[in-house]
Amino acid sequence: MSDISRRTFALMMGAGATTLAMPHYARAQGKPRAVVIGGGAGGATAARYMAKDAGEDLDVTLIEANPRYTTCFFSNLYLGGYRSFESLTHGYDTLAANYGITVVNGRADAIDREAREVVMADGSRVPYDRLIVAPGIDLIYDSVPGYSQEAAGIMPHAWKAGPQTKLLKAGLDAIENGQQVVMVTPPNPYRCPPGPYERASMMAHLFKEKGYTDCRIVIIDPKPKFSKQALFAEGWETYYPGMIEWYGPDVHGGITGVNPQTGEVETDLDTFRGDLVNVIPAQKAGSIAASAGLTNDSGFCPIDPASMRSQVDGNIFVIGDASIAGDMPKSGFSANSQAKVAAMVIRGELTGSKVFPAKYSNTCWSLIETNDGVKVGAQYAPTGEKIASTGSFISQTGEDAALRQATYEESVGWYKGITADIFGA
Amino acid sequence: MGGADTLRRATRLSGRRVTLKRFVLLAVLPALLSHAPPARAQAGDPARGEVLFRACKGCHQVGAEARNGVGPHLDGLFGRQAGVLEGFKYSGAMKTRGTDGLVWDAVTLDRYLEKPRAYVPGTRMSFLGMRERQDRVDLIAYLKALSREAPAADPQAGTQVRAEIGAAAMRLEGDPEYGEYLSSECVTCHQISGRADGIPSIVGWPGQAFIRALFEYKTNVRTHQVMQNMTTNLGNEEIAALAAYFGTLDPQ
Numbered sequence A: 001m002s003d004i005s006r007r008t009f010a011l012m013m014g015a016g017a018t019t020l021a022m023p024h025y026a027r028a029q030g031k032p033r034a035v036v037i038g039g040g041a042g043g044a045t046a047a048r049y050m051a052k053d054a055g056e057d058l059d060v061t062l063i064e065a066n067p068r069y070t071t072c073f074f075s076n077l078y079l080g081g082y083r084s085f086e087s088l089t090h091g092y093d094t095l096a097a098n099y100g101i102t103v104v105n106g107r108a109d110a111i112d113r114e115a116r117e118v119v120m121a122d123g124s125r126v127p128y129d130r131l132i133v134a135p136g137i138d139l140i141y142d143s144v145p146g147y148s149q150e151a152a153g154i155m156p157h158a159w160k161a162g163p164q165t166k167l168l169k170a171g172l173d174a175i176e177n178g179q180q181v182v183m184v185t186p187p188n189p190y191r192c193p194p195g196p197y198e199r200a201s202m203m204a205h206l207f208k209e210k211g212y213t214d215c216r217i218v219i220i221d222p223k224p225k226f227s228k229q230a231l232f233a234e235g236w237e238t239y240y241p242g243m244i245e246w247y248g249p250d251v252h253g254g255i256t257g258v259n260p261q262t263g264e265v266e267t268d269l270d271t272f273r274g275d276l277v278n279v280i281p282a283q284k285a286g287s288i289a290a291s292a293g294l295t296n297d298s299g300f301c302p303i304d305p306a307s308m309r310s311q312v313d314g315n316i317f318v319i320g321d322a323s324i325a326g327d328m329p330k331s332g333f334s335a336n337s338q339a340k341v342a343a344m345v346i347r348g349e350l351t352g353s354k355v356f357p358a359k360y361s362n363t364c365w366s367l368i369e370t371n372d373g374v375k376v377g378a379q380y381a382p383t384g385e386k387i388a389s390t391g392s393f394i395s396q397t398g399e400d401a402a403l404r405q406a407t408y409e410e411s412v413g414w415y416k417g418i419t420a421d422i423f424g425a
Numbered sequence B: 001m002g003g004a005d006t007l008r009r010a011t012r013l014s015g016r017r018v019t020l021k022r023f024v025l026l027a028v029l030p031a032l033l034s035h036a037p038p039a040r041a042q043a044g045d046p047a048r049g050e051v052l053f054r055a056c057k058g059c060h061q062v063g064a065e066a067r068n069g070v071g072p073h074l075d076g077l078f079g080r081q082a083g084v085l086e087g088f089k090y091s092g093a094m095k096t097r098g099t100d101g102l103v104w105d106a107v108t109l110d111r112y113l114e115k116p117r118a119y120v121p122g123t124r125m126s127f128l129g130m131r132e133r134q135d136r137v138d139l140i141a142y143l144k145a146l147s148r149e150a151p152a153a154d155p156q157a158g159t160q161v162r163a164e165i166g167a168a169a170m171r172l173e174g175d176p177e178y179g180e181y182l183s184s185e186c187v188t189c190h191q192i193s194g195r196a197d198g199i200p201s202i203v204g205w206p207g208q209a210f211i212r213a214l215f216e217y218k219t220n221v222r223t224h225q226v227m228q229n230m231t232t233n234l235g236n237e238e239i240a241a242l243a244a245y246f247g248t249l250d251p252q
Helices: A003-015 A043-057 A075-079 A093-099 A163-173 A195-209 A229-239 A287-291 A332-351 A401-423 B002-033 B046-055 B092-099 B106-114 B133-146 B167-171 B176-186 B207-218 B225-232 B236-248
Strands: A033-037 A059-064 A068-070 A089-091 A102-105 A108-112 A117-120 A125-127 A130-133 A137-140 A180-184 A216-220 A244-247 A255-259 A264-267 A271-273 A276-279 A282-285 A316-318 A360-369 A372-382 A387-394
Touching: A033 A043, A033 A125, A033 A332, A043 A059, A043 A093, A043 A130, A043 A332, A043 A401, A075 A163, A075 A195, A089 A401, A093 A102, A108 A287, A130 A332, A163 A195, A163 A276, A180 A195, A180 A271, A195 A216, A195 A229, A195 A244, A195 A360, A229 A360, A229 A372, A282 A287, A316 A332, A332 A360, A332 A401, A332 B176, A360 A401, A372 A401, A372 B225, A387 B225, B046 B133, B106 B133, B167 B207, B167 B236, B176 B236, B207 B225, B207 B236
Parallel strands: A033 A059, A033 A130, A059 A102, A130 A316, A180 A216, A180 A276, A216 A244
Antiparallel strands: A068 A089, A108 A117, A117 A125, A137 A282, A255 A264, A264 A271, A360 A372, A372 A387
8 A cells, every 4th residue: 555545544534433433543554563551661661672673564552541650660769768759750752752653642441352452441442463461560459458449548559659659758758756667568479579678678768867766667578588588687687776677477477457547457466556557468460461361360461481472362462560470570670571572572473573582581679778789680581381590699698888889879770771771762 | 639629729719819809899999099198299109090090901901002992092192182082982972072172181081080970971981980089190190101192003903802711702703683682681771872870881892892791701700690690691602692783883
């Protein structure tokens, strides 16, 4: 079809009665269409890599409900007072302007797998040849008895960055010396395994800066152990003696409920009262994944380890927190890494470009106190069964201050690097 | 037997000492030296500057035989406009500062070395800076003593590298297309624009220096957990491909 007839086609469609039904997003006939649901670390990266590498050969659409994205990674540093909220916020202008991605600012309601169309909340439809589903997590509020979406207005989770993060920050800023914060941390698997413990560190840092060393942060954990435990334990002892208490299930015996009115967290052992309570409930894949039938009993989406392709639908790929990625943790770094594999495979299928063997990697940095950063990371490769770790590393206890400072500075550099890689620069 | 074991241990220890000296101690060396007695003359001490220069040597050469490496050579530095050496891929920021009139002398170098990224925002040099004024004065004195009026005859001849490290990869012709695919793992941290904000720029390096650096991580000569882990699964072909790809890029 020539350029003119393409334009005429679009005009005809635009003028027709079916406007509302779909054609707003319909593109030139014959050009393969890749669509991405979710503009986070996974989805935006995938859209950018497909558009960047395929150029004119591929039509790339990115669907995202929010006009701007706030990164969950580094949001603890905002809580600790190290970064502004604005520094965590990124727009989609560069992806649209420099990479030719069609950015659709709207909410995807459902996936019509039969018709290969994404159904938008306004009823419009976005057709695809290949679809990447990257909705991140949904919170299972009632995994903690007494907790709910409404209760999150009083006991913020702040596990999806945005207004919740600001709410928790306001609560922390209002804490006075001698008051207590209670954190309820999530069971595995969840987004950002070291995140809750970095958050506790940032809370303690914030209080210590004000001289509020009589404040307490009590962590009620459903897990018997947690990520980077030895490193956090060492840091808490060094910097915040007596300020952070951690209770595993063998001590508290189980979380039986929270009461947003009284600020109480009940366990078999005791009732803990917080002047501020941060409840991070259990998690599952973003709801669109479940409604499209892409999840299994775990609440997350099984994928082919070599491509991130859904085990349920050959035209759909699931990346990031919503996927079951074997040994990989749920992190922005992991999502970014998985996005590149999915983008390469899709581009290969739709444009005939070369497909290389999948490789994945992840590193998670955490800040314990000013200039004391630690990290954990690994490389991964697909096996027949899962994405398996092929080598890993972790910061050591007792490392010298220069190395810890270098690790922190590296994490700041990583933030600039990965956000440029996700949103373009 | 015992003799061989002792020898092996000694070699390992000395190898480790070299590693420390080059890659960890170097970062703190200026600070350590600044605790020396303060009775020095205000004029720079080139001998002390030579010791401080060890922190720079991984990337910069100076003297009659100096060549461009990861960083530009520093021969004929004084009086030279910033960002103009032929054959070196400067950041856009450094080239702009040069055309805006930045010329290297004792004063401008002092300010640049104090906080490189503050003085030339966007510089590719991944050096955080030298806080102590006396350190900078001594280093500049050393550079002045070594740096001659005219640049070295053939600055594009490439870095001299230790032949035994990465030699096989250096003989390969890297496939830039494969390198571009592999690079997606690198650019999560190392910015493709060549900017260095806490993580070194790896754009536009001479191929041999790039290959050597990756092999030094692979063989634990350089110690960095992420890089050692990243290079574990990279073979000669992968490393050559990455060097070929990143070498084709121009910093912005």
